[in-house]
Amino acid sequence: DNNKTSANTADIQAIDADHHMHPFTNTGALNKKGARVITRGEGVYLWDSEGNKILDGMAGLWCVNMGYGRSELAEAANTQMKELAYYNTFFQTTHAPVAQLAKEIASITPDDLNHIFFANSGSEAIDTIMRMVRQYWSIKGKPYRNILISRENAYHGSTIGGTSLGGMGGMHGQGGPLVPNIERIRQPYWYGEAGEMSEEEFGLACAKALEDKILEVGPDNVAAFVGEPIQGAGGVIVPPANYWSEIQKVCHKYDILLAADEVICGFGRTGSWFGSDTLSIKPDIISMAKGLSSGYLPIAAVAVGDRIANAFIEHDDDFNHGFTYSGHPVAAAVATANIQLMKKENIVEYVGNDIGPYFQQKLREAVADHPLVGHIEGVGLVVGIALVKDKETKELFGDDTDIGMICRDHCFNNGLIMRAVGSRMVLSPPLVISHAEVDELCEKVRLCFDLTH
Ligand code: PLP
Numbered sequence: 355d356n357n358k359t360s361a362n363t364a365d366i367q368a369i370d371a372d373h374h375m376h377p378f379t380n381t382g383a384l385n386k387k388g389a390r391v392i393t394r395g396e397g398v399y400l401w402d403s404e405g406n407k408i409l410d411g412m413a414g415l416w417c418v419n420m421g422y423g424r425s426e427l428a429e430a431a432n433t434q435m436k437e438l439a440y441y442n443t444f445f446q447t448t449h450a451p452v453a454q455l456a457k458e459i460a461s462i463t464p465d466d467l468n469h470i471f472f473a474n475s476g477s478e479a480i481d482t483i484m485r486m487v488r489q490y491w492s493i494k495g496k497p498y499r500n501i502l503i504s505r506e507n508a509y510h511g512s513t514i515g516g517t518s519l520g521g522m523g524g525m526h527g528q529g530g531p532l533v534p535n536i537e538r539i540r541q542p543y544w545y546g547e548a549g550e551m552s553e554e555e556f557g558l559a560c561a562k563a564l565e566d567k568i569l570e571v572g573p574d575n576v577a578a579f580v581g582e583p584i585q586g587a588g589g590v591i592v593p594p595a596n597y598w599s600e601i602q603k604v605c606h607k608y609d610i611l612l613a614a615d616e617v618i619c620g621f622g623r624t625g626s627w628f629g630s631d632t633l634s635i636k637p638d639i640i641s642m643a644k645g646l647s648s649g650y651l652p653i654a655a656v657a658v659g660d661r662i663a664n665a666f667i668e669h670d671d672d673f674n675h676g677f678t679y680s681g682h683p684v685a686a687a688v689a690t691a692n693i694q695l696m697k698k699e700n701i702v703e704y705v706g707n708d709i710g711p712y713f714q715q716k717l718r719e720a721v722a723d724h725p726l727v728g729h730i731e732g733v734g735l736v737v738g739i740a741l742v743k744d745k746e747t748k749e750l751f752g753d754d755t756d757i758g759m760i761c762r763d764h765c766f767n768n769g770l771i772m773r774a775v776g777s778r779m780v781l782s783p784p785l786v787i788s789h790a791e792v793d794e795l796c797e798k799v800r801l802c803f804d805l806t807h
Contacts, residue, residue, distance in 0.1 A: 363403040366391050377512075390766075395422025398784045398791050400771070409795055411765075411772045413784045416586060416618045416736075417649030420695055421786040427650045430691035434684045443472075443681045452681035455690045459642075459655060462627040462693065467640060469663035471656045472681035476617035477511025479641035479654040480580075484515050484533075485675050487578040487611050487639065490662050493669045500535050501571050503564065503579045503610075507541045509587035510580065510615055519580060521588075537571060539563040541585065542593035545729040545740055546750060553594035560593070561600030568608050578611035578639070579604075583629030586618035589778035590738025592731040598635045611638045611662070617654070618736070621645025622696060622785050625706030625734035632733060638662060648692045653685035701785050709785075710734035713792045717781075720796035726757075726807045735787070739779045751777035757806065764805040770798040 367388035375381055376389070391403035398421055400408045413419060420427070434451060441449055452472065460468040471486070473479045484502060491499035504510065506521040517525045518533035521541070526532060540547065540563050548556035568576055579601065585591040605612045614637035619629025623645060626632040630640065639662060643654035666673055679685070696702065714732055721727050721739070728742030728750065741757055743749045751757050758774030765772040773780050783795060 359403055359405060363391050364388075366403065397421045397423065398787050407769060409770050409783075409791070409798060411770055411781045411783050411795055411799075413782055414649050415644070416623070416782045417644035419621055419623070419645040419785045420648040420692060420699075420701070421784040424648070424650070424695065426695050427648065427688050427691050430687045431651065431684050434687035438683050440679075440683060442678065444676060449681075449683050451683040451686035451690065455681070455686040455693075458690050458693045459646075459657060463640065463657045464628055464630050465636060466659040467637070467657040469658050469660075471658070471676075472686075473643075473654040473656065473677055474652045474679050474682070474685075475511070475654050476615075476641060476643035477513040477516040478677060479617065479643055479656050480510045480519060480615065481513055481515035482656045482675065483578075483580065483613050483615075483639055483641055484519060486656065486658070486662065486673075487613065489673060489675075490611070490665050491577050493665045496574070498575055499577050501537055501576045502535065503537045503539060503567055503576060505541045505581055505585075506538050507543070507588040507591075508538075508580075508582060508585060508615075510582075511617075537567055539567050541588065541591060542597045543585075543589075543591045544594050545731065545748075554596055557594030557596040557600055560597055561604055564601055565604045565607075568604065568610065573608040573610070576608065576610050578613050580613040580615060582615045582617075583619045583633045583635055584624065584733065584736065586736070586780075586782070587775065589740075589775040590732060590736055590780045590782075592733060592738075593633075598633050602636065613637060613639045613641070616640045617643045618782070621648075621693075622702040622705050623734055623736050623782065625702070625710045627702055646692070647685060647689040650692065651682075651685040651688045652679075653682065653689050699786075705734045705785050709787060709789065709792065712789060713737075713783075713787070713795075716792055716796045717799065720800045721803055724800070724803045724807075726761075726803050732781075735785055736782045737780065738775075739781075741777045741779065761802055761806040764802040765798070768798060768802055768805070770795070770802060772799065772802065 370389055371385035392400055393403050394401045398410055400410050456470040459470050473482050488500045504519050508521040510516045510520040518536050521538050542560045544553050544556045614630045614635055616628050620642040624632040630637050639658045641656050647653045718730055725745055726741045728740040728748055730739050743751050758777045762774040
C-alpha cells in the first residue's frame with residue numbers, strides 16, 4: 355500500500371543520506387531533500403518508490419539504448435556468470451566471451467578499426483586513448499609528440515585524465531593539478547558562439563583554430579586531436595556540416611592522429627553504428643562505452659586501426675596499461691548479446707530512417723514556436739534545445755539563471771526525465787522508443803516548457 359511505499363522511501367533516503375556520496379552532486383543539499391528512489395524499469399519507462407511512472411528521455415545517462423528489462427541481456431549475464439564469472443586477460447590468457455565481443459565490435463566499427471582494447475568506463479577508455487596515442491609516438495621514436503588537443507566544453511570523463519582532456523571549467527577548478535601537455539580550442543557551437551558567421555564560415559574558423567594551435571605549439575609536438583562527433587554532456591552541440599572534414603584535413607596535413615570519443619554517439623544514437631559514420635569522420639582511434647552494453651553492465655572499449663595496432667604488435671614490448679576487469683567475461687557476454695540484439699531488431703536502421711527523423715520532426719512541431727525555444731539541434735535520437743531570454747534577438751540566458759533547472763524540475767514532477775545543461779535542455783531517449791512514445795515525450799516537453807514560461 356501507499357503508506358508502506360512512503361515509509362520505504364523515507365528509510366532508503368535516510369540510509370542514502372547517511373552513507374552514500376553521490377557523483378556530480380551537492381551532497382548537503384540533496385541530503386536535506388532526499389534523493390528520488392528509482393525502483394524499476396521496463397522499455398522506455400521507469401518507476402519510483404512512490405509508484406510514479408516516468409518516461410526516461412535520457413536513456414539513463416545516454417546509455418540504456420535497448421531499453422529497460424531486456425531478459426536476453428539478463429540471461430546472457432546469468433549463463434556466463436555460472437560458467438566463468440571472472441578471469442583476467444593480462445597473463446597470456448583469453449576466454450571466449452572477450453574474443454567474441456572483440457570480433458562483434460570489429461564487425462560494426464568504421465573502416466579498419468578492428469583491434470579492440472577493453473576498459474570498464476568511458477573515462478577509462480579515454481585514459482587508454484591518452485596513453486595509447488602518446489605511447490604510439492614513443493614507439494615511432496618521437497616521444498616529444500605528446501600534446502593532446504581537445505575542445506572547450508568537451509566532456510571526456512572524470513578520472514584525472516578525462517577531466518584534464520575535457521573542457522569543463524567546473525571540473526578543472528577541483529581536484530587539480532591537471533595532466534600536463536593538453537591544449538584546447540574553441541567548440542563548434544554555431545548558434546551560441548559564431549556571431550555573424552554563417553555555419554560554413556564558422557566551421558572553417560574552428561578548423562583554423564586547430565591549425566593555429568598546432569602551429570603555436572609546434573606540429574611535431576602534437577600526438578592527437580580528440581573530439582566527440584557531437585558533443586553530448588556539453589549540451590548536444592551538432593557541429594557545422596563542414597567542420598569534421600576541415601578538422602580532418604588539418605590533422606592529415608600535420609600527421610596528427612584523430613580520435614573520436616564515441617561514448618555517447620556510438621551504438622546507434624545518431625542513426626548509424628557510430629557518430630563517425632553519420633558525420634563522415636575517418637578516425638584513427640575511437641572510444642566507446644554506454645550503449646556497448648546498453649548500460650546493463652559497465653564495459654568500455656577503444657578500437658584502433660592497423661596503423662596504431664601494428665605499431666604495438668611489431669614493437670616487441672609490453673604495453674603497460676590495463677584494468678583488472680579489462681574484457682570482463684560477464685560484461686563481455688552481455689555486450690555481445692546487446693550488439694546481436696541490436697542487429698536482430700535492426701535498431702540502427704530504425705533510428706536512422708524511421709524513429710530518429712520522426713522524433714526530430716515531432717519535437718520541432720511541438721516546441722519550436724515556444725517563446726523559450728531559440729534553437730533545436732540534433733540527429734537521430736539525441737537533441738539539444740537552447741532556451742533563450744528573447745526569441746527575437748536570440749539572447750541566450752546567462753550563467754546567472756537557473757532556467758534549465760526550473761524546467762528540469764517541472765519535467766521531474768510531470769513524469770519525464772529531461773536533462774538541463776545550463777540553459778540547454780537535452781534529450782537522448784532509448785533507441786527502442788515507439789512512435790506513440792515519441793508523441794507522449796513531445797507532449798510532455800511542451801507541457802514542461804509551458805510550466806517554465
Ligand atoms: N566521454 C564521453 C563523450 C562521455 O559522454 C562520457 C560520459 O558521459 C565519458 C567519456 C565518460 O564515461 P564514464 O562516465 O563511463 O566514465
